Amino acid sequence: MVLRLVAGWGSVGAFQLFGGGWLGDLSDPLMAGLLFAWLLGVIVWLAFGVVHEAEELAHMLGEPYGTLILTLSIVIIEVALIAAVMLSAQEAPTLGRDTMFAVLMIVLNGVVGLGLLLGGQRHHEQSHNLRGAAAYLSVIIPLTIIALVLPNFTTSTADGTLTVLQAGFFSLFTVALYGIFIMLQTGRHRGHFMDPEEVPEDIPPQPKGGAVLPHIGLLLANILPIVILAKSLAKVLDYGIAELGAPPALGGVLIAMVVFTPEGISALRAIAANQLTRAVNLCLGAATSTLGLTVPAVLVIGLLTGQRVVLGLEPANMVLLTTTLILAALTFSRPRTTTLEGAVHLTLFAVFLVLIFSP
Numbered sequence: 514m515v516l517r518l519v520a521g522w523g524s525v526g527a528f529q530l531f532g533g534g535w536l537g538d539l540s541d542p543l544m545a546g547l548l549f550a551w552l553l554g555v556i557v558w559l560a561f562g563v564v565h566e567a568e569e570l571a572h573m574l575g576e577p578y579g580t581l582i583l584t585l586s587i588v589i590i591e592v593a594l595i596a597a598v599m600l601s602a603q604e605a606p607t608l609g610r611d612t613m614f615a616v617l618m619i620v621l622n623g624v625v626g627l628g629l630l631l632g633g634q635r636h637h638e639q640s641h642n643l644r645g646a647a648a649y650l651s652v653i654i655p656l657t658i659i660a661l662v663l664p665n666f667t668t669s670t671a672d673g674t675l676t677v678l679q680a681g682f683f684s685l686f687t688v689a690l691y692g693i694f695i696m697l698q699t700g701r702h703r704g705h706f707m708d709p710e711e712v713p714e715d716i717p718p719q720p721k722g723g724a725v726l727p728h729i730g731l732l733l734a735n736i737l738p739i740v741i742l743a744k745s746l747a748k749v750l751d752y753g754i755a756e757l758g759a760p761p762a763l764g765g766v767l768i769a770m771v772v773f774t775p776e777g778i779s780a781l782r783a784i785a786a787n788q789l790t791r792a793v794n795l796c797l798g799a800a801t802s803t804l805g806l807t808v809p810a811v812l813v814i815g816l817l818t819g820q821r822v823v824l825g826l827e828p829a830n831m832v833l834l835t836t837t838l839i840l841a842a843l844t845f846s847r848p849r850t851t852t853l854e855g856a857v858h859l860t861l862f863a864v865f866l867v868l869i870f871s872p
Contacts, residue, residue, distance in 0.1 A: 514562065514731070521559045521738035524551070528745050536745060539752045549753060552746040555738070557771060560590065562735035564775040569728045578699065580706070580794040583776060584802040586736055591616070591772045591803065592810045593740040597747035598764065599814050605751070606821045609811030610673075611765025614661060614826060614834065616803045618865040619769050620796050621841050624777040626858030628784040628792055629844075633852030639789040644705040646845035649797035652694050654838050656687060656804035661834060665825035673825025680816060684809035691805025708790045762869055773799060793845065829868055837861055 528535070539545040563586050571579020595612055598605050632639050660683075669676045675683065698706055754764050776795055783792040808824075815822035826834060840861065844854045 514565075517558050517562050518734055520555055521562075521735065521742075524555045525738050525741050528742065532745055536748050539749065545749060545753060549746075549749045552742055552749060553771065556742055556746060557774065559735045559739050560587075560772065560775045563587070563590070563732060563739075564779050566728050566732040566735060568779065570725065570732070573725055573728070580791065580798050581695070581699065582732070583779070583795065584798040585806075586732060587772055587776050587799060588802045588806045589736060590739050590743075591768065592807055593743045594747065594768045594772065595807065595811060596814055597743035598751060598768075599811070599820060600744075600818065605761075605764065606674075606823045607761060608765055608768075609807065609822060610661060610824050610826065611762045612768050613765075613803055613807055613811075614830060615762075615766040615769035616773060616807075617657065617800055617834065617837065618862060619773055619777070620799050621837050622858045622862035622865065624773075624780050625796050625841070625844070626855045626860075626862055628781050628796075629850050629855030630852050630859060631781065631855070632784040632787070632789065633850065633855055635785065636787050638849040638851055639784070639787060640849050641789040641793050641845070642705060642707060643845070643848055644702075645707075645790065646793050646797060648694070648697070648702070648705055649793075649801055650838075650842055650845060652690060653797065653800050653804060654842070656690065656801075656808070657834065657838060659683060659687070660804060660808045660824055661826045662831055663825075664823075665831070673823045674821060675812070675824065677816065680812040680822075684812045687805055688809050691801070694801065694805070706790070706794055708788070760869055760872070766869060789850065797845075827872065829872060833861065833865060833868065 535544070535548060539548075564583060567579060567583035567586055570582050573579075574582075591612065595609055598608050629639075664670070664673045664675055667675070667679065669679065750764060750767065753759075754761065776799060780792040780795040783789070783795065811822055811824075814820070840857060844850065844858070
């Protein structure tokens with residue numbers, strides 16, 4: 514932990530002092546590659562620290578608070594990286610869309626598919642709380658359609674964007690729905706997001722604030738360097754994609770992978786331990802938080818900076834997204850999962866990867 518924080522805050526100090534010169538001229542491929550590897554490695558390492566502290570809080574506070582803290586922390590990192598790229602010199606109108614779509618594909622198909630496949634091999638069948646999964650999907654499906662599909666069919670604009678009025682009201686509706694969901698998740702319907710074998714009476718008493726505060730401090734100490742270093746990583750990433758002639762969507766995929774790899778590993782560990790409900794909370798919670806918070810953040814940044822924000826997906830990706838939502842609803846509509854569901858989700862994830870480079 515100490516080494517991670519020293520590396521994180523040391524990198525912050527180094528880029529504050531010398532970053533202007535290092536990032537001013539990225540024409541040397543070796544130098545650009547070293548800077549990218551340095552920033553990426555430190556940010557991923559810090560992200561693992563965020564997951565660790567969130568899991569410590571999860572043990573203290575119980576579910577769903579631990580999962581909620583983790584997903585909110587990860588979304589803060591996601592928004593920071595997207596904002597850093599959007600506010601950089603080069604305009605990136607589709608970055609928010611590409612990142613959110615990549616998050617949904619990685620979480621709902623990649624992590625869920627691999628987890629169910631491995632979990633089915635180890636435990637044959639695994640059970641989860643149906644009511645919690647249904648609650649997540651009842652929020653994910655409409656928010657996904659509003660954010661990534663509906664902009665293609667509005668008549669006020671013709672390029673997958675939203676008008677100022679639409680962006681303002683859609684952001685308000687999204688935040689309101691997410692807020693209601695959080696209230697129910699942590700309030701009267703808290704039991705829907707716990708293992709079916711648990712009962713509210715069995716939940717241990719909540720710890721005193723003194724036991725929780727150190728972990729909250731460490732959580733923030735891991736998040737803040739990521740937020741500060743995001744701008745430097747954005748410059749290197751932006752330059753690298755442009756120089757390599759890579760697909761623009763690759764930027765969103767890389768951000769999604771950087772942000773959600775530690776959380777994905779945590780979900781896979783939970784599945785290996787036969788804690789499918791926790792894994793469902795992590796995966797579906799990540800998708801819900803991304804849609805509930807990243808969409809308004811991207812739209813607000815666009816409105817404040819005057820940048821064009823394209824949210825509507827391309828036709829092929831809309832088909833893939835719709836298929837994913839239908840499949841997720843079918844997968845989590847049954848009380849037990851098997852390897853078959855995992856294999857189908859992984860197939861869709863493979864299709865997503867192919868479409869990045871061959872749309």
